[in-house]
Amino acid sequence: MKKLINDPKAVVDESVEGFGLAHADLVTVYPDPKYIVRKDAPVAGKVGLVSGGGSGHEPLHGGYVGMGMLDAAVPGAVFTSPTPDQILPATLAVNSGAGVVHIVKNYTGDVLNFETAAELAQAEGVEVRTVLVNDDVAVQDSLYTAGRRGVGGTVLVEKIAGAAAERGDSLDAVAAIGDRVNQNVRSMGVALSACTVPHAGVPSFELEDNEIEIGIGIHGEPGRHKIPMEPADGITDRLLDPVVSDLGLAPGEKVLLFVNGMGGTPLSELYIVYRRAAQRLADQGVTVARSLVGNYITSLEMQGCSITVLRLDEEMTGLWDAPVHTAALRWGV
Amino acid sequence: MKKLINDPKAVVDESVEGFGLAHADLVTVYPDPKYIVRKDAPVAGKVGLVSGGGSGHEPLHGGYVGMGMLDAAVPGAVFTSPTPDQILPATLAVNSGAGVVHIVKNYTGDVLNFETAAELAQAEGVEVRTVLVNDDVAVQDSLYTAGRRGVGGTVLVEKIAGAAAERGDSLDAVAAIGDRVNQNVRSMGVALSACTVPHAGVPSFELEDNEIEIGIGIHGEPGRHKIPMEPADGITDRLLDPVVSDLGLAPGEKVLLFVNGMGGTPLSELYIVYRRAAQRLADQGVTVARSLVGNYITSLEMQGCSITVLRLDEEMTGLWDAPVHTAALRWGV
Amino acid sequence: MGLDVDWAVRWLTLSAEAMAEHRVELIELDRPIGDSDHGENMDRGFKAVMDKLAEAPPETAGAALKLTAMTLMSKVGGAAGPLYGTAFLRAATALGDAADIDAATLAAALQAARDGIVARGKAESGDKTMVDAWTPAVDASAAAAGEGDVRKVLAAAADAAEAGAVSTDPMLARKGRASYLGERSIGHRDPGAVSSALILRAAVGAAE
Amino acid sequence: MGLDVDWAVRWLTLSAEAMAEHRVELIELDRPIGDSDHGENMDRGFKAVMDKLAEAPPETAGAALKLTAMTLMSKVGGAAGPLYGTAFLRAATALGDAADIDAATLAAALQAARDGIVARGKAESGDKTMVDAWTPAVDASAAAAGEGDVRKVLAAAADAAEAGAVSTDPMLARKGRASYLGERSIGHRDPGAVSSALILRAAVGAAE
Ligand SMILES: Nc1ncnc2c1ncn2[C@@H]1O[C@H](COP(=O)(O)OP(=O)(O)O)[C@@H](O)[C@H]1O
Ligand SMILES: Nc1ncnc2c1ncn2[C@@H]1O[C@H](COP(=O)(O)OP(=O)(O)O)[C@@H](O)[C@H]1O
Numbered sequence A, B: 001m002k003k004l005i006n007d008p009k010a011v012v013d014e015s016v017e018g019f020g021l022a023h024a025d026l027v028t029v030y031p032d033p034k035y036i037v038r039k040d041a042p043v044a045g046k047v048g049l050v051s052g053g054g055s056g057h058e059p060l061h062g063g064y065v066g067m068g069m070l071d072a073a074v075p076g077a078v079f080t081s082p083t084p085d086q087i088l089p090a091t092l093a094v095n096s097g098a099g100v101v102h103i104v105k106n107y108t109g110d111v112l113n114f115e116t117a118a119e120l121a122q123a124e125g126v127e128v129r130t131v132l133v134n135d136d137v138a139v140q141d142s143l144y145t146a147g148r149r150g151v152g153g154t155v156l157v158e159k160i161a162g163a164a165a166e167r168g169d170s171l172d173a174v175a176a177i178g179d180r181v182n183q184n185v186r187s188m189g190v191a192l193s194a195c196t197v198p199h200a201g202v203p204s205f206e207l208e209d210n211e212i213e214i215g216i217g218i219h220g221e222p223g224r225h226k227i228p229m230e231p232a233d234g235i236t237d238r239l240l241d242p243v244v245s246d247l248g249l250a251p252g253e254k255v256l257l258f259v260n261g262m263g264g265t266p267l268s269e270l271y272i273v274y275r276r277a278a279q280r281l282a283d284q285g286v287t288v289a290r291s292l293v294g295n296y297i298t299s300l301e302m303q304g305c306s307i308t309v310l311r312l313d314e315e316m317t318g319l320w321d322a323p324v325h326t327a328a329l330r331w332g333v
Numbered sequence C, D: 001m002g003l004d005v006d007w008a009v010r011w012l013t014l015s016a017e018a019m020a021e022h023r024v025e026l027i028e029l030d031r032p033i034g035d036s037d038h039g040e041n042m043d044r045g046f047k048a049v050m051d052k053l054a055e056a057p058p059e060t061a062g063a064a065l066k067l068t069a070m071t072l073m074s075k076v077g078g079a080a081g082p083l084y085g086t087a088f089l090r091a092a093t094a095l096g097d098a099a100d101i102d103a104a105t106l107a108a109a110l111q112a113a114r115d116g117i118v119a120r121g122k123a124e125s126g127d128k129t130m131v132d133a134w135t136p137a138v139d140a141s142a143a144a145a146g147e148g149d150v151r152k153v154l155a156a157a158a159d160a161a162e163a164g165a166v167s168t169d170p171m172l173a174r175k176g177r178a179s180y181l182g183e184r185s186i187g188h189r190d191p192g193a194v195s196s197a198l199i200l201r202a203a204v205g206a207a208e
C-alpha cells in the first residue's frame, strides 16, 4: 500500500483540514466533532441540507458544500458512517428555522446514525426530513435485505434538492424533490481493481489480472459477480442496460447521463464509456439532455466507473442548471 | 493491463469523440486530422489560443477549450506530440485575423511539430507567437540538454493567457503575459506508481512496493531518483522546497498553490499534500492567495502528484479570477 | 455474591483489550463480506470508552454501561456503533442503579441488550448478523439464571455466543453490508457476531 | 548500375516491415529512457507510408522519398516524426528527379538527410540520439562512394549505423526525452538510433 498519507489514523483529519484551507472562501471546517459547513450558514429562511457518510468518496460530500447544494457535510472515518455527535451539531448549525433535510445513502450504518441524530435534533426543536438514496440496481431490492445502496444518484439528489432549497422551497418541498430524483435515478458500477482502506492496508477484494467485478458499491465491497475482462463497450452495456430497464426508459424521454470514475481511472477512459452509453441511449430514442463526466463519488483509488441515468422532467432540468458554487461542482456563478 | 478501452489503437479517437458528445455545447471536434475547437471560434477580433500535446494528460488540453481559455486543442497519440497537419488547421480555424498564440510544452517532439505548423501557418498569412512552457524544476536546466519540461504550469499559462486574450489583448500582449506566467511558475512531481501506455501494455517504469520516484514528468518517464516511500509531509517538502527556492520566493509574496493529481490518486490525498504545502508556505511568510487542487494535468492512471507554485502579481490574479467556461475549469459564468 | 461496578469496569477493560488484540482479525472478517472496518471501528470505540472511564469513574455498573453506550454511539459510526450503543444503553437501563447484580437481573440485562439490537437493526435470527450471537447467548443465560450463579450465566452466554458466531458461516446474509453479496456471503463468518462473542467472553473473564 | 524508383519503393516497404517487426523492441527501448512510444510511432508512420505509396505510386526515387517525408511528418508525431520527415525531405531534394542514382548522389543524399536531422534537432555526436547512427553512416558511405558501387555505399552505411546505435549504450543523453534522466540514461540504447539502423539496413536489402 503506497498512499500520500502520514498516518492511517490521521487521514480524514488531515485531508479535511487541507480541504478547509483550500476552500476557506466556501466552507468552515469544525475539527471535533468533525463537520463542514457552508461559510454563510445558516442562510436566513432557507431549508438546510445536510449529507454525510464514510470518507473515501471524495469529492462527496464536502466538495458539494456551498451555494446551491449542501449546507453541511459530515465525514465519517474511511468507509464508516459518521456518528450522531457529528451529525447533530451540523444539523443545528444549518437550521435557520426553516428545517433541515438529511440526505442519507441507504446503508445500515448511515441510516441508523442519521436516524439517531434526527431524533436528537427534533428533540431540540429542529424539524428534520430524510431523503434516502437507494439507486444501485446491482443490489436486488427486497424486503428481506438491507435494500439497494445509495451510489452515484446521491450527487444528483444533492444538486437538485440543493437548488430547490436555494430558490426557497419549503422543507416538505425540498424533501419531495429529493425523493423524486431518487425515484427517477439508477446506477451501476464496475471495478477493474480493488481499493485499499488505509487502516486495513490490503486491497478490499481480490481480482485476477484479467478479471473485473460487476456491480460494486462505493465501499470496496465486492460486487454482484466477477467476469473476465472485456472491451469498454461491452462493460458499458453491462452497466447501462440494467439501469435503463430498471428505470423503464421509453423512447422520447430525456435523461441526464452521468459517467463517474471510481478514483483511479483516467478521465480519457470515462469518455470512452460515455461515448458508448450516449450512442446506445440515442439508438433507443432516449435524448441525453444533460451530462456529467468525472470523478464525483469515488472509492479511494479504485479503478472502474459507474453509470448513472436520471430521467429528467422540466423542473429537475431547471434545478440542475441552477447556479451552484462548491469546491467540486460550479457553474452559473 | 486493465483499462476501460476497446482497442489500444482507438483510445484517442474514441475518447475525443466521447468528449465531443459530452461537451457539444462548448466544443466542436474534428476527427481527422484531429483537433478540438471552441464552439464559437473564431471569435471576432480576439487572439486565438492553441495548445496541444500527447494524449493521456486529460483534462489537458481539450478540457480547457472554451470561453476565457483555449480556442483549440490538438491531441496527439498517447504521450506523442501531435503533427503539423493537425496543428495547422486548428491554428487556421481559430484565427480571426488577430493572430494566434501557440502554447507549447517544452519537449523536443512538441517543439518541432509546433514549429513546423507555425511556419506553415505563417506561410498562409497567420501571425503566430509561441509561448514555451518549461516549469519543471526536476530537470537541471542546461544549454546542453533539451531543457526543462513543461508540466503543471501549463494549466496556469493557458488560463491566464486565455483570460488576456478574452479581454482583447493584442497578439504580443497575450504572448507576453503567457511568458510572464511561465517565468514565475515552477513545478515538481512524484510518482507512487508508473502508468501503462495502452499500446505498450506494460508499466513505463518499475517501482518496488516501498519505492517512489521523485521528479517524474508527465509521460511516464522515470524521474530524478527513486527513494524509499515516506509520509506525505516529507514527500511534500521534497517537491515544494526546490520549487520555492528556484522561484526565489520571499516573505510577503503572494502565490497560487496548485496541487495536481497524476490521475490515479484520490482527491483526499491531494488535500493532505495541500495542507502541508500551505502550512509550509505560511511558515515562510508566503501568502497563498489562490489555490487549485485536483486532477488537471495527468499521466493516465499514475498514482502521484505534482506541486506547482505561481508567483502572483495583481494582473495575473485578476486574469486568474476572470470568468472561464470549459469542460474542466469553470467559474464566473 | 453478584456483580458490581468493579466487574463492569473490568469487563469494559477486557473488552477493549480484546478489540485491540483482535482488531486485524475483525478487519479481515469484514473484508470479504463488508468494507474492512469493523475491527478498526470497535478498537477506536473501546479505546474511547477507556478514556471516558478514566476521566469520570462511574459509581454503578449501570452508569459504566451507559457511559459505554454514549461513547460507542459517538465514536464507532457504521452499523456497529448505533447497534452496540443501543445494546449497552438498554442493558444499563435494565441494571438501573443496582450495586449488586444478581443472576436474574444479569440475564434480563442481556436480553434487553439483544432486544435493543433487534429494535434498531430489525434483523432476525439467521440473517447473519450479531443477532446470531446474541440470541443464543440470551437464551442460554436465561436457562442458566435459574441456578442463581452470575458466573454461570456469563459463561453460558459467552459459550453460546461463540457457537452462534460460528453458526453464521453457512448463512446467507439478509441485513447489513454483507446482504449485497447474496449467495456470495455464504461461507464467511459475520464480524459483528465475532466481536459480540469476544465482548461476552470478556464479561466472563472480568468475573473470575 | 545505380538505384531507381523500384529500389526506393522496396526500401520503404522493407522499412515498414522492419518497423512492424521491431515495434515492440523499439517500444521497449523507449521505456527506460523515454515514453514507450517510439515503436508505435514508427510503425504507425510507415504503415501510412505504405498506404500512400499504394494510392499514388511515385515516378522517381526522389518522389517516393518526398511522399515518405510528408507522411512521416503528418503521422508520426513526437520527436521522431519531424526529424525523419526532414531527413527524407532533404534526401529527396538531393536526389532530385534522377532516374538512376549513382554512388556519389546516394552518399550526398545520405549526408543531406543527416544534416536535416541536425538542423532540426540540434544534436551533436555523442548526445545519444539518432545522430549517433547517422553520422558514422554518412562518414562510411562517403568513404565507400569512391568505389562507385551503390550497394557498397548502402552496406557501409548500414554497418556503421548499427555500430553507431550500439555505441549509444554508454552515452549520457543530452537531447530528447532521455536527457531528463541525466546519469540514469547511461547503459541504455537510444531507440531512434536503432530505428535509423533498421531503416538503413532495409535500404541494403532493397538493393539485393
Ligand atoms: N441490521 C442489522 N442488525 C444487526 N446487526 C447488524 C445489522 N447490520 C449490520 N449488523 C452488524 O454490523 C456488523 C458490521 O459492522 P461494521 O463493519 O462496524 O459496520 P459497517 O457495516 O457500517 O461497516 C455486521 O457484521 C453485523 O454483525
Ligand atoms: N534533438 C534531437 N536530435 C536528434 N534526435 C533526437 C532528438 N530528440 C530526440 N531524438 C530522437 O528521437 C527518438 C525518440 O523518438 P520518439 O520516441 O518517437 O519521440 P518522443 O521522444 O517525442 O516520444 C530518440 O531516441 C532520439 O533518437
Ligand SMILES: [Mg+2]
Pocket (backbone or CB within 6 Å): A054, A079, A080, A081, A109, C035, C037, C078, C079
Ligand atoms: Mg463501514
Ligand SMILES: [Mg+2]
Pocket (backbone or CB within 6 Å): B054, B079, B080, B081, B109, D035, D037, D078, D079
Ligand atoms: Mg512520445
Ligand SMILES: [Mg+2]
Pocket (backbone or CB within 6 Å): C030, C034, C035, C036, C037, C038, C078, C177
Ligand atoms: Mg464494516
Ligand SMILES: [Mg+2]
Pocket (backbone or CB within 6 Å): D030, D034, D035, D036, D037, D038, D078, D177
Ligand atoms: Mg518516445
